[in-house]
Each structure stands twice: as C-alpha cells, then as structure tokens.
Amino acid sequence: MPKIVDKKEKRSRILETAIKVFAQKGVNNTKIADIAQAAGIGKGTVYEYYHSKEEIISDSFRHFMESMSGVIGRRLLHLRDPVDKLLAYFAAWGEIVDSEAMSYIEVVLDFWAEGLRQEKTAMTINLAEMYAEYRATVKSLLDECVSAGRIRPVDTQITASILLGTMDGLLVQWIADRDVFDIKLAIELLPKIFIAGMEGHG
Amino acid sequence: MPKIVDKKEKRSRILETAIKVFAQKGVNNTKIADIAQAAGIGKGTVYEYYHSKEEIISDSFRHFMESMSGVIGRRLLHLRDPVDKLLAYFAAWGEIVDSEAMSYIEVVLDFWAEGLRQEKTAMTINLAEMYAEYRATVKSLLDECVSAGRIRPVDTQITASILLGTMDGLLVQWIADRDVFDIKLAIELLPKIFIAGMEGHG
Amino acid sequence: MPKIVDKKEKRSRILETAIKVFAQKGVNNTKIADIAQAAGIGKGTVYEYYHSKEEIISDSFRHFMESMSGVIGRRLLHLRDPVDKLLAYFAAWGEIVDSEAMSYIEVVLDFWAEGLRQEKTAMTINLAEMYAEYRATVKSLLDECVSAGRIRPVDTQITASILLGTMDGLLVQWIADRDVFDIKLAIELLPKIFIAGMEGHG
Amino acid sequence: MPKIVDKKEKRSRILETAIKVFAQKGVNNTKIADIAQAAGIGKGTVYEYYHSKEEIISDSFRHFMESMSGVIGRRLLHLRDPVDKLLAYFAAWGEIVDSEAMSYIEVVLDFWAEGLRQEKTAMTINLAEMYAEYRATVKSLLDECVSAGRIRPVDTQITASILLGTMDGLLVQWIADRDVFDIKLAIELLPKIFIAGMEGHG
DNA sequence: GATGAATGAGGGTTCATTCAT
DNA sequence: GATGAATGAACCCTCATTCAT
Numbered sequence: 023m024p025k026i027v028d029k030k031e032k033r034s035r036i037l038e039t040a041i042k043v044f045a046q047k048g049v050n051n052t053k054i055a056d057i058a059q060a061a062g063i064g065k066g067t068v069y070e071y072y073h074s075k076e077e078i079i080s081d082s083f084r085h086f087m088e089s090m091s092g093v094i095g096r097r098l099l100h101l102r103d104p105v106d107k108l109l110a111y112f113a114a115w116g117e118i119v120d121s122e123a124m125s126y127i128e129v130v131l132d133f134w135a136e137g138l139r140q141e142k143t144a145m146t147i148n149l150a151e152m153y154a155e156y157r158a159t160v161k162s163l164l165d166e167c168v169s170a171g172r173i174r175p176v177d178t179q180i181t182a183s184i185l186l187g188t189m190d191g192l193l194v195q196w197i198a199d200r201d202v203f204d205i206k207l208a209i210e211l212l213p214k215i216f217i218a219g220m221e222g223h224g
Numbered sequence: 225m226p227k228i229v230d231k232k233e234k235r236s237r238i239l240e241t242a243i244k245v246f247a248q249k250g251v252n253n254t255k256i257a258d259i260a261q262a263a264g265i266g267k268g269t270v271y272e273y274y275h276s277k278e279e280i281i282s283d284s285f286r287h288f289m290e291s292m293s294g295v296i297g298r299r300l301l302h303l304r305d306p307v308d309k310l311l312a313y314f315a316a317w318g319e320i321v322d323s324e325a326m327s328y329i330e331v332v333l334d335f336w337a338e339g340l341r342q343e344k345t346a347m348t349i350n351l352a353e354m355y356a357e358y359r360a361t362v363k364s365l366l367d368e369c370v371s372a373g374r375i376r377p378v379d380t381q382i383t384a385s386i387l388l389g390t391m392d393g394l395l396v397q398w399i400a401d402r403d404v405f406d407i408k409l410a411i412e413l414l415p416k417i418f419i420a421g422m423e424g425h426g
Numbered sequence: 427m428p429k430i431v432d433k434k435e436k437r438s439r440i441l442e443t444a445i446k447v448f449a450q451k452g453v454n455n456t457k458i459a460d461i462a463q464a465a466g467i468g469k470g471t472v473y474e475y476y477h478s479k480e481e482i483i484s485d486s487f488r489h490f491m492e493s494m495s496g497v498i499g500r501r502l503l504h505l506r507d508p509v510d511k512l513l514a515y516f517a518a519w520g521e522i523v524d525s526e527a528m529s530y531i532e533v534v535l536d537f538w539a540e541g542l543r544q545e546k547t548a549m550t551i552n553l554a555e556m557y558a559e560y561r562a563t564v565k566s567l568l569d570e571c572v573s574a575g576r577i578r579p580v581d582t583q584i585t586a587s588i589l590l591g592t593m594d595g596l597l598v599q600w601i602a603d604r605d606v607f608d609i610k611l612a613i614e615l616l617p618k619i620f621i622a623g624m625e626g627h628g
Numbered sequence: 629m630p631k632i633v634d635k636k637e638k639r640s641r642i643l644e645t646a647i648k649v650f651a652q653k654g655v656n657n658t659k660i661a662d663i664a665q666a667a668g669i670g671k672g673t674v675y676e677y678y679h680s681k682e683e684i685i686s687d688s689f690r691h692f693m694e695s696m697s698g699v700i701g702r703r704l705l706h707l708r709d710p711v712d713k714l715l716a717y718f719a720a721w722g723e724i725v726d727s728e729a730m731s732y733i734e735v736v737l738d739f740w741a742e743g744l745r746q747e748k749t750a751m752t753i754n755l756a757e758m759y760a761e762y763r764a765t766v767k768s769l770l771d772e773c774v775s776a777g778r779i780r781p782v783d784t785q786i787t788a789s790i791l792l793g794t795m796d797g798l799l800v801q802w803i804a805d806r807d808v809f810d811i812k813l814a815i816e817l818l819p820k821i822f823i824a825g826m827e828g829h830g
Numbered sequence: 831g832a833t834g835a836a837t838g839a840g841g842g843t844t845c846a847t848t849c850a851t
Numbered sequence: 852g853a854t855g856a857a858t859g860a861a862c863c864c865t866c867a868t869t870c871a872t
Contacts, residue, residue: 026872027835048337050252053862064837069864131337134396135250150401157397157404176417180410184390184417187397191389194336195359199352202359208382215378215386219421256846266854268848277846452741454656457866468833470869479867535741538800539654554805561801561808580821584814588794588821591801595793598740599763603756606763612786619782619790623825633856659841670858672844681842 033071036061041082041129049079049132083133087152093118094159104166105173109213111163115189116209131194157182173220181220188212235273238263243284243331251281251334285335289354295320296361306368307375311415313365317391318411330399359384375422383422390414437475440465445486445533453483453536487537491556497522498563508570509577513617515567519593520613532601561586577624585624592616639677642667647688647735655685655738689739693758699724700765710772711779715819717769721795722815737800763788779826787826794818 039061043052054075058065072078097114101107137149160182167173189212196205241263245254256277260267274280299316303309339351362384369375391414398407443465447456458479462469476482501518505511541553564586571577593616600609645667649658660681664671678684703720707713743755766788773779795818802811 029835032835054864055862065863066837066839066865067835070835070837073864075863131333135333135337137400150404153397153400154404177409177413180405180413181417183397183405183410184394184414187393187395188386188390189393190396191391191393192386193389194351194392195355195385195389198339198355202352202356203382203385207379208385211379211382212386215383215421216417217421219417219419255844260855267846268854268856269852271847272852272854458868459866462834469867470833470835471831473868474831474833535737539737539741541804554808557801557804558808581813581817584809584817585821587801587809587814588798588818591797591799592790592794593797594800595795595797596790597793598796599759599789599793602743602759606756606760607786607789611783612789615783615786616790619787619825620821621825623821623823635856638856660843661841671842672858672860673856675843676856676858679843 029071036063036068036071037078037081037085040078041086044079044082044129044132049129049136079133079136082129083137086130086133089121090118091155093121104163104170105217108163108167108217111160111185112189112209112213115193116206119193119205119209131197153183153186156186160185167220173217176220185216188216231273238265238270238273239280239283239287242280243288246281246284246331246334251331251338281335281338284331285339285354288331288335291323292320293357295323300365306365306372307419310365310369310419313362313387314391314411314415317395318408321395321407321411333396333399355385355388358388362387369422375419378422387418390418433475440467440472440475441482441485441489444482445490448483448486448533448536453533453540483537483540486533487541490533490537493525494522495559497525502567508567508574509621512567512571512621515564515589516593516613516617519597520610523597523609523613535598535601557587557590560590564589571624577621580624589620592620635677642669642674642677643684643687643691646684647691650685650688650735650738655735655742685739685742688735689743692736692739695727696724697761699727710769710776711823714769714773714823717766718795718815718819721799722812725799725811725815737803759789759792762792766791773826779823782826791822794822 036057040052040057043056043060047056054068055065057078058068061068068078072081094111094114097110097117098107101110134149137152157179161178164173164176164178164181164185168175168178189209192205192208192212196203196208238259242254242259245258245262249258256270257267259280260270263270270280274283296313296316299312299319300309303312336351339354359381363380366375366378366380366383366387370377370380391411394407394410394414398405398410440461444456444461447460447464451460458472459469461482462472465472472482476485498515498518501514501521502511505514538553541556561583565582568577568580568582568585568589572579572582593613596609596612596616600607600612642663646658646663649662649666653662660674661671663684664674667674674684678687700717700720703716703723704713707716740755743758763785767784770779770782770784770787770791774781774784795815798811798814798818802809802814
C-alpha cells in the first residue's frame with residue numbers, strides 16, 4: 023500500500039508557494055530550491071509535480087489570470103444594467119486589490135515582461151491572448167452601454183483597451199509606491215471620469 | 225583632453241547598444257558578451273566603461289527616461305494655455321510612439337519588473353521616483369487647469385496617476401499585440417474622454 | 427515454502443526484464459524506473475529483490491554468460507572427435523546468433539566497457555574471469571586436437587584467444603551494421619580458414 | 629593586446645587530457661570537472677573550447693581513429709607486394725599496441741558501447757562507418773592478394789570482417805587481462821594462421 | 831510484500847567578472 | 852586603453868535509493 027497523495031492538491035500547493043516566492047524575489051531570481059524550501063519539501067519533489075521551472079512559471083500565470091477572472095465574473099453575474107456592470111467591473115479591481123491574490127500581483131509584471139518577448143506560438147505566457155480575452159469582455163460591456171444609449175457611440179474596441187490599460191498602469195504605479203495615492207479612492211474616481219467623459223450625445 | 229570626451233562618447237555608444245540589445249532579447253536574457261559584440265568591442269572593454277551589468281541596466285533606464293522627458297518637455301515649452309498643455313502632453317506620447325526611442329520601449333517592462341523589486345534605497349532602477357517625477361509634472365498641469373477653471377476641481381494627484389497609468393497600460397497592451405488597435409487613434413481619443421469627463425462645474 | 431520459490435522466480439523476471447531494457451537503452455541510460463515499468467512492478471519493489479542497480483548489472487552479466495555457456499556446452503556434450511568439437515564450438519556461435527539470448531547481445535558491449543574498468547577484486551563484472559573460463563575451454567579443445575595430431579602444435583593458449591577474439595569482434599561488427607555481411611556465412615567460413623591454417627605438419 | 633592563445637593547440641590539449649581521463653574512469657564516469665582538473669584549467673574553460681561533453685566524446689573518438697589510420701597508413705605506404713601489405717597491416721597493430729595512443733584504447737570500448745546505440749543518422753560516433761572504412765581497406769588488400777593469385781578466392785568482404793574482428797576481439801581480451809598472453813606474439817601468430825588458411829588452390 | 835512519493839547528492843552548462851598581455 | 856581567455860559560483864534537472872503507508 024503506497025503512500026497516497028492527492029497529486030493535484032500538492033501541485034496546487036507548490037504552485038501557490040511558487041507564486042509567493044516569485045512575488046518576493048522575482049521570477050528570474052527565484053531558484054527551484056527557493057520554492058522547494060518555502061514549500062517545505064525537497065528540491066527533487068518539485069520535479070515530481072512539475073517538469074520544469076518554465077512550466078511552473080506559465081502555470082502561475084494561468085492561475086493568477088483565472089483568479090482574476092473569477093473575481094470579476096462573480097461581480098458581474100447578477101447585474102443587468104450595462105452601466106452597473108461597467109461600474110462593477112471597475113469595482114472588482116478594488117476588491118482584487120484587497121484580496122489575497124493581490125499580494126502576488128508583483129509577479130504579473132514579470133509575466134508581462136516575459137510575455138512580451140514570447141513568440142506568438144509559444145504556449146507559455148500569452149500576453150496578447152490574455153489582453154484579447156479581457157478586452158473582449160470590456161468591449162461587450164461597452165457595446166451594451168452604447169446600444170442602451172447610456173454612453174456615446176465611442177470606438178468600443180479602443181475604449182476597452184483604454185479602460186484596461188488604465189487599471190493596469192494605475193496598479194503598477196501604486197505598487198511602485200503605495201503611499202502616493204489611495205488605490206481604492208483612485209478606483210472609485212475612475213468611472214466618474216470615464217463614464218462622465220463618455221456620456222452625452224457624442 | 226580628448227580622452228575624456230572619447231570616454232563619455234564611448235560610454236554612450238555602449239549604452240545605446242545595450243538598450244537595443246535589451247529590447248531585442250530582454251534584460252535578463254542579454255549577456256554582456258551580446259552587448260560587446262553588438263557594439264563591436266571586446267567583452268572586457270565594456271568593463272572599462274561600466275563596472276557591472278547592473279550599472280548598464282540602471283543607466284539604460286535613466287537614459288530612456290531622459291529621452292522621454294526631453295520629448296515631452298519640448299512639446300510643452302512654448303504653450304501657455306493649461307488645457308493646451310495637457311493636450312500636448314497626450315500628443316507627446318503619440319510622437320514618442322513614432323520616435324526612434326520607441327523602438328526600445330519593450331525594455332520598459334523589464335525595467336518595471338526589475339524596478340518593482342528594488343529596495344527603495346537601491347540606486348539601480350527607481351520606479352517610484354520616476355513616477356513621482358512624471359506625476360508631479362502632470363499634477364501641476366492639472367492644477368493649472370483647475371485654477372483656470374477649465375476643469376472640475378478633481379483630486380489632481382490621483383487624476384495625474386490615472387492619466388499616466390492609462391498611457392503606460394495602453395502602451396503595454398499595444399506592444400503585446402500591435403494589430404488589435406491603432407495606438408495613434410487611441411492616443412487621440414484619450415483626451416476627448418478625459419477632458420470631457422473632467423469638464424463641467426464639478 | 428512457496429514464498430521462497432516466488433522470490434527466486436520474481437528475481438529472475440526482474441533480471442530478464444532488466445537485460446531487455448539494457449539492450450534497448452544501454453546500461454548507463456537505463457533507469458531503475460525503466461526496469462520497474464517494463465516489469466510491470468513498482469520502483470520500490472525492484473529493491474525488494476535487488477540491493478542496487480549495480481547488483482542487477484552484475485547479475486545480468488552472469489546470467490548472460492551462463493546462457494552462452496549452456497548453449498555451447500550442450501553442443502559439445504556428445505561429441506568425441508576433437509576437431510568436431512572445435513567445429514561445434516564455432517557452430518554454437520551460429521546458434522546463439524539466432525537464439526533468444528542473442529537479442530540481448532547488445533548489452534555485452536556495455537558489459538565489456540564496464541568490465542574493463544573494474545578492479546580485479548570487484549564483484550560486479552569480471553571480464554578477465556569470463557575470458558579465462560572461455561579460453562580454458564577452447565584451449566583444452568585445441569590441446570586435444572594437437573594431441574591427436576589433427577593440427578600443428580600451435581601455442582594453444584594464444585590460439586584460443588585468437589579464436590575467441592575473432593568471434594567477439596565479428597559479432598560487434600555485425601551488430602554495428604547487420605547488412606554488411608551475413609553472420610551465419612561468416613561463422614561457417616571461420617573454421618575453414620582457421621582449421622586449414624592450423625593443419626599440416628607445422 | 630589580448631592574451632594570444634593557440635585555440636587549436638589548446639583544444640588538442642584538452643582533448644588529449646580528456647582521452648586520458650576517459651581511459652582511467654570511463655566515459656560515463658568522467659565529469660567535466662575531472663577533465664578540467666586533469667588539464668590544470670577551470671571547469672568553465674573547457675566550455676571555451678568544447679560546446680558540450682558530447683562533443684568532447686565524439687572528438688575523442690575521431691582523434692583516436694585518426695591516430696590508428698595514421699599508423700596503419702604509414703606502414704603500408706611503401707609496400708608493393710599484396711601479401712606484404714597484408715602482413716604490414718597486422719604488424720601495424722603490433723606497433724599500435726606499443727604506441728602512446730594504445731594507452732588510451734580502453735576508451736574505445738566505451739565508444740563502441742555508445743556507438744552501437746546511436747541512430748545511424750547521429751553525427752557523434754558512427755561505429756558502422758568506422759568499420760566500413762577499415763573493412764574497405766582490408767578488403768582491397770585481400771582483393772589484391774586474390775588477383776595476384778597469392779591466396780584462394782575467398783569472400784574478401786567477409787574475410788576482411790573476420791580479420792578486423794579478430795584484432796578487435798583479441799585486443800579486448802588482452803586489455804581485460806594483460807598477463808594471460810603476449811599480445812605481440814599473438815599478433816605475430818595471426819598472419820601465420822590466416823595466410824596459411826587462405827593459401828592454396830582453394 | 832508492494833508501492834511510489836520524497837529526497838538530495840551530483841553533473842552539465844552558463845555567464846558576469848577578472849586580469850594578464 | 853583594449854582585449855578575450857580564464858574562471859567558478861550558481862542553477863536546472865536527474866535518478867538511485869529510502870521509507871512511510
């Protein structure tokens with residue numbers, strides 16, 4: 023009777039540990055040994071669950087993305103009014119900022135940096151695809167708003183990019199120096215400017 | 225003293241080469257040997273002008289920043305109207321996108337990723353300081369606008385962050401996939417939304 | 427005591443599996459896990475029957491040797507004429523080439539390579555001892571032939587080495603490229619040259 | 629003025645050191661660090677001259693082969709009589725046995741073992757090709773002998789294989805235990821048996 | 831007895847940095 | 852000053868072996 027281990031569960035535990043360590047030391051500066059030690063396991067054990075460091079990295083990225091999508095998805099689920107949904111989308115960012123996941127967000131920059139360099143075909147980190155997905159969601163929210171006559175008929179594709187970019191860029195700035203502004207306040211202010219800027223007859 | 229001039233000039237040449245190589249291969253994947261080869265000099269020669277790879281990285285960052293500031297500064301120099309200045313600030317980004325410097329912008333993400341991890345005291349890449357500088361500029365532009373009654377009395381500190389963040393985030397998205405939207409169009413659209421969103425009696 | 431029989435039987439099964447895997451992948455490239463998997467048992471189980479990989483290797487060598495000796499011994503058993511015996515010895519190689527054991531012969535080179543390196547005292551693979559045994563057999567056959575006046579009084583020790591060497595070397599060459607010559611034909615040709623070369627008044 | 633190093637010369641020195649170490653410890657048991665230490669250089673320096681251990685191995689093989697070919701070629705160069713040439717070929721082995729190169733011959737077995745496992749397309753160690761080359765040489769010597777009516781019209785292809793195999797196999801046996809027979813004597817005896825065995829009207 | 835999860839010593843390789851020429 | 856040969860610390864990954872179940 024061999025030792026029975028929930029492989030999936032342990033893989034998850036390693037992954038979460040990895041993300042934490044990535045956040046602390048940076049993806050490139052993190053050694054497999056660091057992850058192993060942080061997880062309280064042997065170096066070799068990591069390789070029982072992941073084939074390579076690269077696989078850990080890309081899985082971390084995917085994991086992080088899915089957390090985000092989850093938070094956002096839950097927020098929008100029960101809303102019907104398109105502007106409410108848009109507002110909820112902004113608000114979801116506020117929630118993420120406070121969430122456990124947020125503490126790992128520093129990794130995202132590493133992923134970005136890594137992702138920009140990847141060939142389009144590479145499986146690992148596909149930044150373009152990630153943005154495409156988010157952009158599609160926001161664009162459809164904006165389209166609903168336009169259809170409902172709640173905002174001017176702006177170019178929703180570009181506007182979606184602007185909204186996403188704003189949140190990303192704001193986050194980076196805040197991480198760089200958390201004392202400079204109150205991120206929650208900033209996120210509250212965002213829709214007031216954006217929605218206001220898009221309202222009206224166009 | 226021609227030697228001193230030569231020394232400075234050569235340091236510059238190495239730096240510019242380094243930025244190019246960083247952009248192509250990523251900061252982490254760039255070896256000193258790559259820079260030396262690209263610069264057409266010996267590996268050891270690089271160390272005659274720079275004490276370490278780290279120093280090249282931080283100097284690259286500073287150099288890049290100064291290029292940006294230069295472009296923006298020249299744009300704003302002769303303007304008087306505060307809203308014009310704000311618009312010029314946005315427009316400067318459009319110019320940068322087309323500029324020679326822009327071709328190196330892919331490095332910025334590496335700088336970000338690296339910068340976020342640095343201790344505040346570290347000399348290398350001080351993202352916080354960089355943002356502080358930019359934010360101060362934009363904030364003062366916004367303050368002028370508010371003083372002149374051209375926009376609502378918004379929290380100019382946070383708003384400046386939002387504006388900067390928007391441009392950063394937009395850029396990253398565009399780099400990830402340049403076919404998804406027209407960056408020039410996006411930059412033109414930005415002030416229309418922002419200024420509109422901030423106008424009015426507040 | 428069925429357990430003891432089982433134990434022996436299972437040890438054999440592991441061994442035979444090991445030889446097969448060794449032949450396919452080479453001794454050095456074969457992992458314990460490979461053997462376990464090929465045997466349809468767990469990795470740990472292998473260690474219930476063998477204390478180390480080294481032991482498996484040396485046992486494989488012994489096993490292989492014994493198979494060969496068996497084939498040859500059976501061939502010579504009922505013969506009386508010394509030259510017939512010598513011819514039968516050659517012929518035995520022809521049989522071995524077709525035998526089940528032959529399919530594993532690719533391992534032999536690994537054994538050779540490993541064996542040459544071993545200290546004389548080491549238990550694992552004693553190439554010298556193996557050759558000594560074979561040589562003694564062939565030498566006594568040759569001595570019989572000389573005594574019977576069937577061949578010239580050659581140095582039977584050296585000649586035995588030559589005969590054995592020829593068969594070994596021929597085999598290796600054939601394994602390297604089986605299309606170059608017909609091994610059965612070569613083995614038939616051997617005694618014609620050797621016996622002829624040793625015949626006569628000396 | 630950089631340090632000037634005869635790259636080729638140093639590569640050779642590393643190679644020769646490598647062969648020595650391979651001979652002592654076996655190819656598989658030799659660490660790059662061992663080679664470096666034996667050569668009195670740093671581990672990293674080895675990689676300035678060789679891209680991988682694999683490259684060192686295959687180069688060692690090639691080097692060894694070329695030494696052998698050189699010795700043999702020089703022996704045959706000035707001979708005209710076909711049987712003399714054949715005898716010289718045998719004698720060359722006697723010379724090799726005494727030569728500096730011979731002290732490394734233990735590596736050859738590793739090469740063989742490794743070579744047998746290689747795919748035909750693999751560049752590294754091509755045992756089949758090596759044998760083909762040697763076989764062609766010996767076969768043409770035999771063909772000359774047959775044409776000149778000096779030996780029976782044997783199958784020269786197979787006979788060449790037998791001759792080569794004999795020398796290989798003999799060598800291995802001798803390496804396994806050098807006290808058992810005198811290799812020089814054996815090599816002298818070889819042609820007496822072979823030539824005698826092939827002489828006559830057939 | 832059987833298992834396979836866990837382990838860590840060990841080896842190949844990279845690369846920033848040094849330094850003799 | 853310029854160079855590139857030399858170096859070794861570091862890091863990823865492998866795999867024989869152990870051991871708890």
